Amino acid sequence: MNAPTRIPEGYRQDHQGRLVPEDQIKPVDQLRDDLVLSLVERGRQLREQLKAFKADAFSEIQGLIDQSAQEYDVQLGGKKGNVQLVSFNGRYKVVRAIQENITFDERLQAAKELIDDCLREWTADARPEIATIVQDAFRVDQAGNIRTGQVLSLRRLDIQDDRWRKAMDAISDAVQVTGSKSYIRLYERVGDSDQYQSISLDIAGV
Structure with a gap:
């Protein structure tokens, strides 16, 4: 797997992998790029938070089930x-x-x-x-x-x-x-x- 291309300051990489100087990119295209990258990054962070929430929720629910079973001296099988x-x-x-x-x-x-x-x-x-x-x-x-x-x-x-x-x-x-x-x-x-x-x-x- 190839390492990601290091993008020098003042450049952006286009969809063909070419490095393009920012002063040759229209301001609206730069704004669009900034917005897309920002939303994707925030979305990725939310995804990781949801994954962590789901894992915690399953673990804590199972812990409650196990504790409830112990009160009645019952061994529950599986999850x-x-x-x-x-x-x-x-x-x-x-x-x-x-x-x-x-x-x-x-x-x-x-x-x-x-x-x-x-x-x-x-x-x-x-x-x-x-x-x-x-x-x-x-x-x-x-x-x-x-x-x-x-x-x-x-x-x-x-x-x-x-x-x-x-x-x-x-x-x-x-x-x-x-x-x-x-x-x-x-x-x-x-x-x-x-x-x-x-x-x-x-x-x-x-």
């Missing part, structure tokens, strides 16, 4: 799961959320075949609503991906057919957790309302 913490006056709420990224392996196709067998028989007996629910679950999203939530929701249907139950087992076995994302969300209850409003930490939402 997964969503947690809601509410202030004593009920005005503020902090949510720790862990969102797992789920995909399916090849066993999902076996589940689909078993389900299709059920549908061919059931639709012959005038049960088209079940077929619609199931076929919708296996539709892909705009990016061409299986909608995991829709497929997993099929397991909540109370159907006792052995083929269906075997298909649900295949869906469960096909689940693969490929990663996770963690979030800290802050909420405030405004006025006398029972509804919490998000305290946005997203620059687009403030």
Whole structure:
């Protein structure tokens, strides 16, 4: 990796990497450059502050969970799961959320075949609503991906057919957790309302 070019005083580097004397650059172009560099640097500092806040928040929330568990002589496993913490006056709420990224392996196709067998028989007996629910679950999203939530929701249907139950087992076995994302969300209850409003930490939402 090449070291960054040292820019002599009185010069600026253009988009082609050339050093240009500042007295050859229009004042408005210099002002624009100064503004962009200043905003980017301040944005980078905010990003680092947010990273530090997130790390501290997760650590402190986990510490509270561990302390609470000790009071009841309970050993908690892992650091997964969503947690809601509410202030004593009920005005503020902090949510720790862990969102797992789920995909399916090849066993999902076996589940689909078993389900299709059920549908061919059931639709012959005038049960088209079940077929619609199931076929919708296996539709892909705009990016061409299986909608995991829709497929997993099929397991909540109370159907006792052995083929269906075997298909649900295949869906469960096909689940693969490929990663996770963690979030800290802050909420405030405004006025006398029972509804919490998000305290946005997203620059687009403030």
